[in-house]
Amino acid sequence: MRRSIALLGLPLLVLSGCAAPGVGSGAPPPAAPDQRPAFTQRADEVAARWRPGPQWRDGYVPLQDATVLGGDPGFTEETRAAFAAGWYRDQIAMPTAVPPQGSIRFPDGVLRVPLVSAADAYAQLDRGDPPPCDGRPRGPEPADATAAPGPDDPVSTTAPTPCIPLTVTSVRLGSAPVWTSRGRADVPAWLFTVAELAAPVARLAVAPRAVGTVPGGAADTGPLPAGLVAAQELRTVAADRLDYLVGVGVCDGAPTPLVREGPDVVVVGAAVVPATGPCTMQLAMKPVSVPLTAPLGDRTVLDVGSGAPLIVRTGG
Template sequence: MRRSIALFGLPILVLAGCAAPGSGPAAPTAPRPAAPASAPPATAPDQRWAAFYQQAGAVADAWRPGQAWRSGYVPLEEGTVLTGDPGFTDETKLAFSNGWFREQIALPTATPAAGTIRFPDGTLRVPLISAAEAYAQLDKGDPPPCAGRPAEPPPGGGVPKPGGGPTVEPGPDGPVSRTADHPCVPLTVTGVKLGSAPVRTSRGQATVPAWLFTVEGLRTPVARLAVAKPAIGAVPAAVDPGRPLAAGLVTAQDLDTVDGARLDYRVGVGACDTGITPLVLERDDVVVVGAGVIPPTGPCTMQLVMKPVSVTLKAPLGGRAVLDVARGTPLTVVRPR
């Protein structure tokens, strides 16, 4: 499920080997051909990225999560998640990514009874919030003014501001208009019910109580997690690796998808960097990720560009933390961009 994060120039270390001559009473045996310089031993990491493995090892050694990480509820996704493929168009994806919603129903304000989070290693009872409170967290506001939609209200029109003052143009319930590329409109909520949603947590993939909002134009509901704030554990602070990131290495920004042993994540690279190589250090309790790049030899704009990369672990991620190699930051899954 998708809802899914220091730069530049590392010298390349070239390893060459030569075979020892044979020994014995007869003439020496001819030496064996040297292994190609570009091929490190099959069991060793690529020596070009030795600095990554040194830094990743320091980050992994310093990782010390608290008790909540192991026995509480620490979500590693945003509070708004998708329950399946919504069938986004460009317009609906833009609205979802920005949190533009409007409701056409009365939202229940009653607080439901406690709910149960189901982890791979057990369950946890937690307090919940009402549908109205969940919607208030879901909705991030109205779309901004865009082409064809005036920033200033028409003379004699608009909606009065609370408490008096000048009027403003109608919000998302007003006329639809468009930007150059996409319509400037919100998603319309037409129904809501209490259910659950799959969420990546510090204890692996969990089933978490959620308010499921039916949205016009989407094939599946949009879920807003229903767990009350007092029951939500904080993601641990970043680990200090004690050294700056070596040149030629770049940071991981966030996760896009966790699918068994596959991790899709984004790295921040320079605008002219090439040869992006995803890098991973995998341990039993933690995974550290980043990437290597080939920096430009000439001038380039000072610009950070987000690039998607993927790695496949030796084993499914499970409840292991995924940390960024530069800052030791636990990475979380972000909503579609």
């Protein structure tokens, strides 16, 4: 396996980053003296146990949601909720023809893969209808719906609940940038034009039989040492920075993100000062950001808690 054996003999670099803007009321406190060495040891164990199969470097293993935004959508509160929930309505007949094979373009080569039809992609994109609420119809407004409300019509006294679907008006086969096990790739995708959004919604068009699965982490790493918390998901993957979420107790101090870089993997997590008084047993997701000393390239980002690869979740 390319380069991964070198992790056992090469030192990794540990950095502590700054919390993302909005986390805490000022500069986050530095990691406690006994937390950084614990993170280093754990990150070394996670990196040494990382042993993906050949498909990780030769096939197609996406590390991102199959639904991708094709630019800035110009979300409102309602359209953001609809996108996150998968509420769509189609105003066109979805093409059922399966196109010929497509090409995934990786930084290190091209892979030919089978595709799915637009109808199959839309069936995966659309996850149901929004609940009825506050007088909003499930479907488009009828052309003759001009009558004023009657005296017996209900009147809502609460704020409107986001419950509108997104209207698909056209579709075409194109591509979308996707984070994969081989770095960022250009992947065939069905691009759905949505009336309420300023950018298309892309659903990846690669047939399921050609999509590799993300392996789990090492099962024998054990629980995290006290004062360390796991990374939950990636939010942004940039060439020189990682933005991710960590899970902390609601009464814990602000998280200090930690990263350990190696030639094949980057291990991330965070340090916290645990609460000392009574607190409810709740997990809070906190955004953090760390700089990288070298471009991420095709290195895999691993969670220091589970040892598993992190997935990019864009949500709404």
